[in-house]
Every structure is written in structure tokens, then in C-alpha cells.
Amino acid sequence: MLITFEGIEGCGKSTQVELLYTYLTQKGRAVVKTREPGGTPFGEALRKVCLTKNMTVFPLPELLTFMAIRAQHVEEVIMPALEKRQIVLCDRFIDATYAYQGYGRGVDLGVIQTLNRLATKGIRPHLTVLLDCAAGVGLKRKAGHHPSLDRFEKEALSFHRKIRNAYTKLAKEDPKRFFVVDANGDVEAIHQTIREKVDSLLKDHGIR
Numbered sequence: 001m002l003i004t005f006e007g008i009e010g011c012g013k014s015t016q017v018e019l020l021y022t023y024l025t026q027k028g029r030a031v032v033k034t035r036e037p038g039g040t041p042f043g044e045a046l047r048k049v050c051l052t053k054n055m056t057v058f059p060l061p062e063l064l065t066f067m068a069i070r071a072q073h074v075e076e077v078i079m080p081a082l083e084k085r086q087i088v089l090c091d092r093f094i095d096a097t098y099a100y101q102g103y104g105r106g107v108d109l110g111v112i113q114t115l116n117r118l119a120t121k122g123i124r125p126h127l128t129v130l131l132d133c134a135a136g137v138g139l140k141r142k143a144g145h146h147p148s149l150d151r152f153e154k155e156a157l158s159f160h161r162k163i164r165n166a167y168t169k170l171a172k173e174d175p176k177r178f179f180v181v182d183a184n185g186d187v188e189a190i191h192q193t194i195r196e197k198v199d200s201l202l203k204d205h206g207i208r
Contacts, residue, residue: 001205002082002123003198004093007131008164009153010138011183012190016131017091019191020198024087029207032081035091037066039073051150059105063112066097071119078123087207094120095128095170100152103166104159127201129194130171131183135160138183 003020005013014035021033037047046069049055050062057065070093081088094116101107135157142153171178179197181190 001127001202001207002078002088002090002093002125003201004090004095004125004128005131006092006095006099006128006167007183008133008135008138008160008167010140010142011131011133012141012187013091013131015187016129016191016194017089019187020194021089023191023195024089024198030084030086032077032086032088034073034077034088036073036093036096037069039069039078039090040076042072042076043069051152053149053151053154055151057151059101059107062105063097063101063107063115066101067115067119070094070097070116074120074123079121082123087202090125093125093128095167098170099163099166103169104163125177126205127198128174128178129197130167130178130180131190132164132167132180133183135164 005017007013017033017035021031024031036043037050038044046065050057050065050069078088078090097112097116098109102109102112139153139157139160142149171180179194181193183190
């Protein structure tokens, strides 16, 4: 089962992935925790390049680099885990590309759809948890925890607002897959909401 986490910078994705991973592993479930960009030695090496601040990267090469990372990630990590019937928790996946490179950078969504299909071999998340908060709130949190911002985090507030709007649109277009969670609340309360949803999903799929 593939469960992905999405949202703007500073929404709390990584924290919630970690909490859910701990919860599921303590219940004895086989879980793989991973992320994009990254997830493999190849992907992590390219991640460092892609997130380097003050580097000029045009939209198309940015997209193609992320797709190369994803293709390697699917082949090396995600697909083998799913074949072993493990639960995969992924911090960002296909929807991040539509939000950032599509709606954010203006790359044609049809191009992204085609490349996503190739890179993922048709694999889609069973559940996508969208942690939603205002762009200004997320950036303030991010700056508080990580004063040295990366190339995406340094983008203007207007860019991050576009990303949030994009995620909202994606969630409305696929309500069965997306689970939208208010990310403004208490971290533990948010975790409780997510784990109840995941427990229900696992039960529906016969995973005890």
C-alpha cells in the first residue's frame, strides 16, 4: 500500500510521516519510509543539486530531473516494497510535480501526466494526505526551524500561494484519494486524525 503526504513548505508533512511510521511499526507492520526528491542514493545526490539556493534552473530541466529521481525511486524502493506487500509512506510524490512544476512553474500538465506515467509505471497512491495551511504560516514555520532556506523555500510568497491553490484544486479533482487535514492544529491531534484514517483504510483492504 502506498500512502503519500503532500502540502506546501512548512505544513508539517515530514513530522507526520515520522509519527505515522512510528505508530505503524510499533503495531508490527512492515513499513518503508521514503521521500521525494530523494529516496535512493542517486535521488539524494540529485536532491542536493536541485535544492541548492541561488542556482538558476529553468522549468523543463527541473521537471526532467525530478522525473529521473522518481523513476529511480519507483524501480529501487517503491515497487519492490509494494511487491512485498509492505506499507510505503512517501513524503511527496506525483502530486508535488503537478503543484510545483505544473501550476507553480507553468509546465504543461499533459507533459507532466505523460512523464509521471512513465516514471511511476502506473503506480498511484492508495491515499494522499494533504496537510493544508496558509502559505504565510508554512513559511514562517519553516524559517523558524531552518533559517537557511533552500531554492524552493526562498521563492516569493505569491509562488507558495499558487502551490497551495494547486493542491486544493488537485484534492477537489480526486476526493476519493485525497484526505485533507487542517495543519494549523496540535501536532499530536493531527497525527491522531491521520492514523484513524489510515487504520480505516488498512482495515478496508484486509490488512490487520
